Each structure stands twice: as structure tokens, then as C-alpha cells.
Amino acid sequence: MSIRHLLSAAAAACLGGLVLAAPAAAQVSVAADDSSGSGRGGSIAALVVVLIGVGLGVRALRSAGRSGDGARNGAIAAVVVALLGIVIGAVAAATADGGTGSGNGRGGSIAAVVVGLIALVLGGMALARSRRTA
Template sequence: MSARHLLTAAAAAPLGIAGLAAPVASHVLAQPVGAYTLTSGRLWSAVAALLGLAGVVIGGLALARSTGRIGTGTGRRGAIAALSAGSACTVIGGLVVAAAEGGPSTGYGIVGGYVDLVVGPIAVVLGGLALVRSRRAA
């Protein structure tokens, strides 16, 4: 066997392996996703939902602080944190919904994305109200 034949065989071996593996990979990718399988879309939407929920809580506390019901501060830092968390939640939720190629229970996290599109703006509104009230109090 010449060196040229060895090089040709060495170059063709990965292509042959990839050719044999392609039908197996497509079969694995076509498997349905279980209801409890954590896919990347579900993970992103869950992280964004937790971020949005934290923004709602922080925004509510900042709003209560700006009206003088809790603590002695103006609530400005909490308002900015709630605005940031709510904005991030809304953007991530929008990206998840835009990237989803299927409906609920397909593993793309579209339900969580829609939850993010509801929770995020609530955090933004609470943070905005707290920020406006903290400016009035100062």
C-alpha cells in the first residue's frame, strides 16, 4: 500500500464514520422530549422567570419604601434593580418565544417565555413607580 492510499483512507475514515452516525443522530434528535426534561429553552425561561420574580419582589419593596412604609431609605436602588431585572426578564422571554419552533410541551420553553413576557413588565412597572416616587421624596 502506498503513502497516497494511506492518506486517502485516513481522510475518508472520518467521513465514513460521520456518514454512519448521521442516521443515528437524526433518530436521537427526533425523539420526543419528556414533560420533565430540562432543555436549554426551558432552562433559559426558568432563569428569566426567577429573575423577573425577584424584580417584582424588589420592586414591591422599593415601592413600599418610597412611600415611607418600610425602612428609612428612598427605595431608589431597589427601583433600579427591579427595572434591570424586569427588563432582562422581558428580553430573555422574548428571545425564548422568538426562537421556539413548537408549541407547549415541545421542550422549547415557550410557556415559560410567555410567563416571562408577563412577569418582566410587571417588575418594570413596579420599579418605575418606585423610581418616580423616590424622586418626589428626595
């Protein structure tokens, strides 16, 4: 069996599993109470966004000494993504019910804001370094 056939069989199995699981997921009844979840969704989304910002910042900082616009564009992207993550984290922290440790996402939101500030500093350093070499 070639690799092409193996990959297509694996993809067909995954899609078949999704098709078979969809009707079962549609049968799940919604709980009668008013709560729509634990409230951690916003803080998890903020953490994912700021971690992407950290990755972009590190990558831009590594390439900031080289010529070209790639480092500058990466640094700007890191700053924008970090700011977006900080805003999402602040909104999630402001709307979280209960205190830190109650399971409503306030701790994750605070962590997202702190990691977002780290991403912002990394992006700013890369932006300053790319301006210096340009």
C-alpha cells in the same frame, strides 16, 4: 451535642454526599441524538430573573416614601432586572421550537415577559415615588 457540632456534622454530610455522587454523575453517558434538552432552560431562567425583579420592585415600592437613597437604588435595580428578564424571555420565546404547550418553553417565556412587565411597572412606580419625596 452543641448546635455548632450539629451544624458542622450536617455540612460534612452534605459535602460527603456531593463527593460520593460526583464520580457516579461523571459516568452518565450522553444520548446519541442531537437534542440538548427540552428548551425550557431559557424560560425558567427568565422567570427566575423577573420574579427577583418583582421582589425588588415591591420592596422598593414599600420603602419609597421614606428618606434616603435605598428606595431609589432598589427601584433602579428592579427596573434593570425586569428589563433583563424581559430580554431573556423574548429570546427564549423566539428560539423555542413548536407552539405553546409543546413543552419547548414558549409558554414559560411568554409568562416571563408578562411578569417582567409587571416588575417593570412596580419599579417605575417606586422610582417615580422616590423622586417625588426626594
